[in-house]
Amino acid sequence: xxxxxxxxxxxxxxxxxxxxxxxxxxxxxxxxxxxxxxxxxxxxxxxxxxxxxxxxxxxxxxxxxxxxxxxxxxxxxxxxxxxxxxxxxxxxxxxxxxxxxxxxxxxxxxxxxxxxxxxxxxxxxxxxxxxxxxxxxxxxxxxxxxxxxxxxxxxxxxxxxxxxxxxxxxxxxxxxxxxxxxxxxxxxxxxxxxxxxxxxxxxxxxxxxx
Numbered sequence: 024x025x026x027x028x029x030x031x032x033x034x035x036x037x038x039x040x041x042x043x044x045x046x047x048x049x050x051x052x053x054x055x056x057x058x059x060x061x062x063x064x065x066x067x068x069x070x071x072x073x074x075x076x077x078x079x080x081x082x083x084x085x086x087x088x089x090x091x092x093x094x095x096x097x098x099x100x101x102x103x104x105x106x107x108x109x110x111x112x113x114x115x116x117x118x119x120x121x122x123x124x125x126x127x128x129x130x131x132x133x134x135x136x137x138x139x140x141x142x143x144x145x146x147x148x149x150x151x152x153x154x155x156x157x158x159x160x161x162x163x164x165x166x167x168x169x170x171x172x173x174x175x176x177x178x179x180x181x182x183x184x185x186x187x188x189x190x191x192x193x194x195x196x197x198x199x200x201x202x203x204x205x206x207x208x209x210x211x212x213x214x215x216x217x218x219x220x221x222x223x224x225x226x227x228x229x230x231x232x233x
Contacts, residue, residue, distance in 0.1 A: 054194070074092055076106070082157055083120050088220050089155075090144055129144055132152075170189060172193070174195070
């Protein structure tokens, strides 16, 4: 008897139907393998899987990675996964990231406004929302030990050689869509970055029980 996958919001499911992991290069798959190995080891030991996605400003790539990772862990029924994000600086979750996630089917509610807004981000009806806001990697909201630090930008990877409490440090970097802010291409480029992150994390979690 086949067990059905957990159900994401329909719009997110539709995005996942467009994903083709064959578009991921072998070189890129090599970069993703340490994350796959980390998760597999934790699963085999029935341990908590804490993933902290880190970039300089915790405003774009790290949030996209955190949110897609949490949704895809649920989709692939990988239990005990807790996803976080942080930066070497605190700024704000960029508004176009929120719009990009909304267009992908996530349901997002603003729960605090100001210079660093706080959002509740849902991917499924019955699951706890992800709390999204910009924070430094050592913020009290983030884990202090036994986590993988996934470096989503080269600046943070190069500028932050030591991550206190990290069990594993894994560079999986992405081009910054910020370079297209204020241009006619900005919406398209943010969607491209989001889809690349979703595709690669889909591949990661699809490998855990294979």
